Amino acid sequence: MSTTPSAAEVPLARTPAEPGRLLQAPPGAIFLDPPCFGLGARLWAVATLVVAVIAVVQPHRCIAWVYRAAAEAWVAAAPLYAPGLHGFLYLPSGTLVYLPFALLPQPFDSHLWRLFLSGALYLAVLRLARQIVPRTGTAASGMILALAIPAATIDLLRGQMTLLMLALLLASTAEIAAGRETRGGVLLAVAVIVKPLALVPGLLFAAAVPGTRRGFVAGLLLGIAAGLMHPQPDYAVAQWLAMVGKLGVAAAPDSGTWFDLGALLKKLGLIEPAETLFGWRLGAAVLTLAAALVAVRRLDRVSAAVAVLHLGCCYLLLWNPRVEEGSFVMLAVLAGGLAAVAAWTPGGGRRCLLFAGLCLALGTHMYGDWIYRPTAFWLKQAVTLVHLGLLLDMIRRRTPLVLRREA
DSSP states (O other): OOOSOOGGGSOOOOOOOOTTSOOSSOGGGGGGSTTTTTHHHHHHHHHHHHHHHHHHHOGGGOOHHHHHHHHHHHHHTOOSOOSSSOSOOSOGGGHHHHHHHHTSOTTHHHHHHHHHHHHHHHHHHHHHHHHHSTTOHHHHHHHHHHHHHHHHHHHHHHTOTHHHHHHHHHHHHHHHHTTOHHHHHHHHHHHHHHOGGGHHHHHHHHHHOGGGHHHHHHHHHHHHHHTTOSSSHHHHHHHHHHHHHHHHHHTSOOSSOOOSHHHHHHHTTSSOTTOOOHHHHHHHHHHHHHHHHHHHHHSOHHHHHHHHHHHHHHHHHHHOTTOOGGGGHHHHHHHHHHHHHHHTSTTOHHHHHHHHHHHHHTTGGGSOHHHHHHHTTTHHHHHHHHHHHHHHHHHHTTOOSSOOOOO
8 A cells, every 4th residue: 555644644734713712623523512413412312213113113224134044944953045136135044143143032132133233333433534534533434334324224124134244344444544454354254244245355355455354254264164064064065065056146236126237327327137247247347446545555555445435335326236225324434434534624614515425316215206216227327426436536546536635
């Protein structure tokens, strides 16, 4: 990576202010005022509680029963994978993630699971915010979480494993940004065990940041070993073989409602419904890898780690053939991070508003049918493309993705 000093290595120059008044230059300083400090975190907590109440009234919206059924099947040595496109789409090791919650009676398991997901994401955002906006990380994390609320409500209500995967990806990026690359690689592997989609950013980090490879490979091997430790070894092996077939079938395009770029092109009639876009996906993967390698070479250590995560998540959202609407919480959190960096950067108000606007645009399902229905099939893909374009331009210009402190 570049040897440019990271944000944490250069002291912050504070703008003089009268006692009891806000700092004048950085627009994000409003979050440091005592009445506003922690406002974003409180909003996140309120949103979690509201979603929890909705889940009590509408229990059918939660999919934690899928994880519970898989955990119980693992204990009973019953098949994990049913025929068809849907069902349990995770590694056999993934059954162990929900196993502690499956010990609780229903529906308490799903309610506690939802609180666990919310807390895990909060802690991960806080951890990364302290890397990208040093000394004000707590306030910055609140801003990020507040901006992510509209996009996060879907997966929070459903209890989607995506939130835990995202939390682990954020935590691993924070470790890599701090120079603890082996530990970051292990966390990337844990994210893959939690949800196989994390293999994309995991492999991207392994290719662009060599220091993560040892931890990543070791973590994957340990995760696979955990998925083979069963009183009936033949059963465990059979489930791993069944998993390969299940994921192969589930990855095939179908007529469901998906939100990847291919789904948009099919909706517009630009490609055939059965088109797999394999060549496009492969080409996009090569370009994503090239962009990650350029980012590592041109940016400081912290910015490079953040850029690689952005690139990996953008690839997933654009090219995974089964992108669900709630998955865009990943982009909302990442764009919120760039908004927070801009908010604490003097003169960054316009960039802050731009990225904050992208975050809010990902939550149109919260604003009513008047805006959601006309934009549902294209807006999130468009926001992802705009975000990716802005990110690539920042890499080209060597613009830090973290708060740069003046000497």
